[in-house]
Structures are given as structure tokens and as C-alpha cells.
Amino acid sequence: MAVQSSPSRAGRTALGVAIVMVLAVVTVAGVRLSMDTTATLSKRYDVNLVAFEATVEVAPGDFMAAYTYNGTIPGPVVRVRQGDVVNFTLTNAGNNTLGHSMDFHAATVAWNLYYRTIAPGQTINFEFVAEYPGVFMYHCGTPPVIEHIARGMYGMIVVDPKDPLPLADREFFLVQSELYDTMDDMMNKTPTYVVFNGFHNRYVHTPLEVGVDERVRVYFLNVGPSLWSAFHVIGTVFDRVYTDGNPRNVQVGLQTANVPPSGGIIADLTFAQVGQNPFVTHAFADASKGALGLFNVTGEGAPPPPPIGGTATVRIVPGAAAKTTDAFDPNPIVVVIGVNNTVVWVNDDTLAHTATGVNGTFDTGLIQPGQGASVTFTAPGTYAYYCLPHPNMRGTIVVQEMAAH
Ligand code: CU
Numbered sequence: 001m002a003v004q005s006s007p008s009r010a011g012r013t014a015l016g017v018a019i020v021m022v023l024a025v026v027t028v029a030g031v032r033l034s035m036d037t038t039a040t041l042s043k044r045y046d047v048n049l050v051a052f053e054a055t056v057e058v059a060p061g062d063f064m065a066a067y068t069y070n071g072t073i074p075g076p077v078v079r080v081r082q083g084d085v086v087n088f089t090l091t092n093a094g095n096n097t098l099g100h101s102m103d104f105h106a107a108t109v110a111w112n113l114y115y116r117t118i119a120p121g122q123t124i125n126f127e128f129v130a131e132y133p134g135v136f137m138y139h140c141g142t143p144p145v146i147e148h149i150a151r152g153m154y155g156m157i158v159v160d161p162k163d164p165l166p167l168a169d170r171e172f173f174l175v176q177s178e179l180y181d182t183m184d185d186m187m188n189k190t191p192t193y194v195v196f197n198g199f200h201n202r203y204v205h206t207p208l209e210v211g212v213d214e215r216v217r218v219y220f221l222n223v224g225p226s227l228w229s230a231f232h233v234i235g236t237v238f239d240r241v242y243t244d245g246n247p248r249n250v251q252v253g254l255q256t257a258n259v260p261p262s263g264g265i266i267a268d269l270t271f272a273q274v275g276q277n278p279f280v281t282h283a284f285a286d287a288s289k290g291a292l293g294l295f296n297v298t299g300e301g302a303p304p305p306p307p308i309g310g311t312a313t314v315r316i317v318p319g320a321a322a323k324t325t326d327a328f329d330p331n332p333i334v335v336v337i338g339v340n341n342t343v344v345w346v347n348d349d350t351l352a353h354t355a356t357g358v359n360g361t362f363d364t365g366l367i368q369p370g371q372g373a374s375v376t377f378t379a380p381g382t383y384a385y386y387c388l389p390h391p392n393m394r395g396t397i398v399v400q401e402m403a404a405h
């Protein structure tokens, strides 16, 4: 084999995205927009949820009389893009005993018109524009609200910003909540369980899988109903935390994120070493009631072997997407094994690009703006390459043996 790819944060990107919650609730009117930074058109999404009063397992062998959207705690993740229209329909299942309703924190509407309670067998339909990007709560607002939330009627709506955040290698969606046995317990704030995504120690049973140095993005929502979350990952520091998930509300280098009842965050983090890293609410009385999970970090445990030879740099030039053989500079480039045969691509453009060998000889994966990726060539030859998203971008690497003296 001619080449080795070096580990690269940008190298795994979208293919590695793991979505914990199912997005099946979003029935798309037309085709959902990709995360293309140039896309600007709004879309209209039909989101249909059904209120079910159901029995739900919340810890191994422990079942709760729950109120739900679509039968699960939490309800499904709804995901749209800033500016999109959500055409929402709630059906209160005919065999329910109670009225239910829907309150979308991502909407700006008249409460008495839109968030009114409907009886079993009834349906309500309304539309709203998701104007603000972020991580928002949705929940039943029917009195007593504390009980409808405490019994499970909530979920997360993610509104992706018009100008996307840098791509993450992994995405996870976590909802923290308290589960109670009785109304007295609810009023005294003494939950039986405090959980992530509706189940006691869910991600101890099934840890979240990540790789060393990957950019991990957690969409985190605390639905309460009454306790604050002190979201913390043991053994790392949050690189960035976006309060309520809005890219403009950025904080850096946080050990713990403060997430109030009904608050959300986006937390970006990486793991430097192979191993396990728990995540908790650092309010440890609550963590001990089931708000505990694990990241399994896999990948290269040891640092990669030193490359054979030094490096040569190719710049991906501004405006590269519209260029051909001048998208890469220099092009062609001649490198010599043992001298400079690790080629580093540095992306000076505002779009993500790849350097992908024709016939699959090598691939950097997506290189984000301002980032780089490298490939070490160990066999002589001529390697034609292109950019996967922009195949008009073409380049050539000529790899030579070191000249004999
Ligand atoms: Cu309800």
C-alpha cells in the first residue's frame, strides 16, 4: 500500500455522526436541506406527535405510569433549521383519560391560542417559524404542569443555525429529567430517579462511543421539572459551550455547564486518551439517582509513529470550489521519500474540502476551513487527486525515490 493517512480531527466528520435518539417524527415536506453552507431556502416540516398515557420502563424492571409523546420518554428529537416552518399536529389519543397540550419553547406565539389543552380524541394543528437557533424544550403545559412534565411529556427540538457550527465528528442528544413516584415527591423535589434520556444510568448500560481527538458535540437539555443540572464530563474540559445552543452565546474552557430547568446547551469537547470518561450532573445527589453515563473512547492509544521524512505543504486557496488545477497551490508538487513525503493540505478557503486520490489511493476526509490534514506517501509514483465535494478541483503529487549518491 502506497500511503498512510494520519489521524485527523476533520477526517471522519459526517459519516461518523451518531444520533442517539430517533428522528423518525420529522416527516419532511420535500427534501431536507443538507448542511451545505450555501443553502438558504427555508423548508416546511410536518411534525406529528401523539399523546399516549403509557407504562414505561424507567429503570431495569421498574415501570412508571407515564404521560408521553409517541410512547417514549423523552419524546422524539425534532430537528429543523433556523427559518424553517414547523407545521405541528398534536393528537390526544382517544383512549387517554386526560387533556394534554404542547408548548414549543422554540416558537413565539400566543399561549392561549396555540398551547391550549385538547381532550382525548382531539387534534390541534399550528405552525410556527423557528426563528432562533438553539436547543429548545417542548413539553405538555396542561395543569398541573409539574405532573405532566414529571411523568414524561417533553422532548428536544434542535434548530440548527443558518450559519452552521464547524462540523462535529459525533453528535449526541441528551435530555436530563427527574422521575417521581408521587405528587408529594414532585412538590418536595425528591425524585426517585434523575436520568439521561428517560432511563436510570442509561449510558452506563450502553456507553456512547467516540474516538480520540474527535470533535464530540452534545446537545443537552435539562427539562427538570425542578432541579438544575451541573453538566460535567469527568476527565476533560468543555472546549466550547453555547448557552441555549445559540452560536452567539459561546463560552470557552468550562469544567461544568449550568443548565436550568428548561435550559439547553451545545457542548463541544474532545478526548485526548483512550479509555472511559463518565458524564454526570455534578449535583451528586442527582447523579447517584441515575444521572450517570459513560463515553467509551477508542482509537490510537499511542501517538502515531513518526512519518518517514519531513513535510511539504499544499494550500487549498480561497475560492477553491470554483477553480480547477489552480485550486491547490503548488500544483503539481514533487516530493521525495525520506525528505518531504508527508504532504500537508492547509485549507485557506471558507468551505470544507478534501484531497482524495483518484482510484482511492488516499483520502484526507473533509478538511474544515482553517484546518489541515496530512498524508504520508511511501511508494514512488504519480498520484492524481481531487476534492470530493468539488470534483473540478484537481491536483497531482509526484513522489520520487531519494536520489542515490
Ligand atoms: Cu400532558
Ligand code: CU
Residues within 6 Å of the ligand: 320, 321, 352, 353, 354, 387, 388, 389, 390, 393
Ligand atoms: Cu472542495
